[in-house]
Amino acid sequence: MMTKQHKYETLVRAFHADIFRYAIWLIKDKSIAEDVVQETFLRAWKSLDNLHDEQAAKAWLITILRRENARRFERKRFDLVDIDDVSAIDEQASSDGNAQQRELHAAIEQLSDEYKEPLVMQALLGFSGDEIAQQLNLNKNTVMTRLFRARSQLKKIMTHEHSITGHANG
Amino acid sequence: MDELTFRRHVLADPYSVDPEIVRAAHEDPAKKQFWQEIKQQETELQAVLSVPVPDDLADKLLWQQASHSRPVLKQPRVWYATAASVMLVITASWIGLNTPKQRFYDDALAHVQHVSEHEITGELVSLASLNTKLARFGGIINEAFGHILSANFCVIDGVESLHVQMGNPDNPTSIFVLPKDVDVTGTLNDKEINGKILEYQAANILIMGTVSDTFSNIADHFAQHVAFTR
Numbered sequence: 001m002m003t004k005q006h007k008y009e010t011l012v013r014a015f016h017a018d019i020f021r022y023a024i025w026l027i028k029d030k031s032i033a034e035d036v037v038q039e040t041f042l043r044a045w046k047s048l049d050n051l052h053d054e055q056a057a058k059a060w061l062i063t064i065l066r067r068e069n070a071r072r073f074e075r076k077r078f079d080l081v082d083i084d085d086v087s088a089i090d091e092q093a094s095s096d097g098n099a100q101q102r103e104l105h106a107a108i109e110q111l112s113d114e115y116k117e118p119l120v121m122q123a124l125l126g127f128s129g130d131e132i133a134q135q136l137n138l139n140k141n142t143v144m145t146r147l148f149r150a151r152s153q154l155k156k157i158m159t160h161e162h163s164i165t166g167h168a169n170g
Numbered sequence: 171m172d173e174l175t176f177r178r179h180v181l182a183d184p185y186s187v188d189p190e191i192v193r194a195a196h197e198d199p200a201k202k203q204f205w206q207e208i209k210q211q212e213t214e215l216q217a218v219l220s221v222p223v224p225d226d227l228a229d230k231l232l233w234q235q236a237s238h239s240r241p242v243l244k245q246p247r248v249w250y251a252t253a254a255s256v257m258l259v260i261t262a263s264w265i266g267l268n269t270p271k272q273r274f275y276d277d278a279l280a281h282v283q284h285v286s287e288h289e290i291t292g293e294l295v296s297l298a299s300l301n302t303k304l305a306r307f308g309g310i311i312n313e314a315f316g317h318i319l320s321a322n323f324c325v326i327d328g329v330e331s332l333h334v335q336m337g338n339p340d341n342p343t344s345i346f347v348l349p350k351d352v353d354v355t356g357t358l359n360d361k362e363i364n365g366k367i368l369e370y371q372a373a374n375i376l377i378m379g380t381v382s383d384t385f386s387n388i389a390d391h392f393a394q395h396v397a398f399t400r
Contacts, residue, residue, distance in 0.1 A: 152181055
């Protein structure tokens with residue numbers, strides 16, 4: 001049987017990357033995201049005995065992270081971040097990525113939060129419609145509609161971008 | 171299946187395995203083409219969402235937890251009673267040393283014998299896993315030389331350290347990797363607890379064990395195979 005320490009270490013190794021990436025897209029600031037991830041895992045350590053279903057560990061951590069993020073605003077410990085001024089991808093990664101990726105990144109940023117959040121949960125975390133519904137306190141049909149609209153908008157934005165690029169180049 | 175229903179479905183779930191969706195795509199090349207485009211967009215979306223993660227984030231999280239977790243003695247009162255003889259011997263060995271150093275060794279001894287976080291599970295730690303943690307101190311072990319029973323960050327008298335247990339699970343040898351600024355100079359040799367200190371440019375190592383032969387063997391191998399790159 002795993003000790004608490006071993007269980008925690010397994011949890012950190014398995015999920016820290018996904019949790020950090022989700023935090024980046026949720027919070028939009030790298031250093032604040034890292035702070036919130038640290039708070040999240042510290043709280044997870046303190047509550048580890050409450051995690052009975054290890055299959056649900058990722059969803060459990062996301063729940064904690066969303067709560068920690070909400071608490072951040074309640075406490076007003078951090079300055080609010082103007083979402084127009086920051087990028088979820090750091091400059092290095094952005095400059096390394098190809099043009100298409102940069103366009104797609106900009107297109108994701110154009111989505112409203114109600115579309116972006118379920119999209120990130122599904123595409124990044126691999127959550128099912130039911131899991132997303134539970135996280136966002138929505139019914140599954142609403143979630144599936146938002147996912148449909150999110151990808152629809154992305155496709156439209158990307159098609160429009162390419163159309164403009166094509167005209168410019170032609 | 172009509173076009174709109176199909177599009178709604180695959181846009182909501184690009185990797186759907188719904189038999190009706192699969193059949194509709196199979197029967198209509200235009201639907202199949204649309205689905206392919208959405209899957210392609212999904213692959214690109216996943217690449218964009220996978221923003222870089224700081225290399226040391228996992229270690230930072232483990233450090234943070236170690237810093238916030240004070241050592242928990244399984245039976246603190248009993249420990250002082252049952253380990254009294256050992257404590258006396260250790261104290262005798264270190265008599266004349268200043269109090270902080272004595273307290274540090276007492277706490278290290280508590281970690282060796284009684285801290286629940288270091289419970290040996292029977293599952294061995296890989297050399298790669300140990301090296302990931304050693305990297306925090308700029309250290310690396312270039313070759314496996316024995317069973318690694320556990321490797322956990324912990325706090326010894328307020329000092330963040332890496333506690334590695336090796337050898338026989340019944341009488342493990344403890345290796346504490348400590349920051350360089352921790353003064354552990356001196357020698358520790360006794361009938362019951364063997365101690366050895368290795369000093370490197372980037373870190374100090376305190377090795378403690380109860381079985382003389384095993385302890386010496388592990389201490390020698392550790393000194394032979396560890397390197398600090400800072």
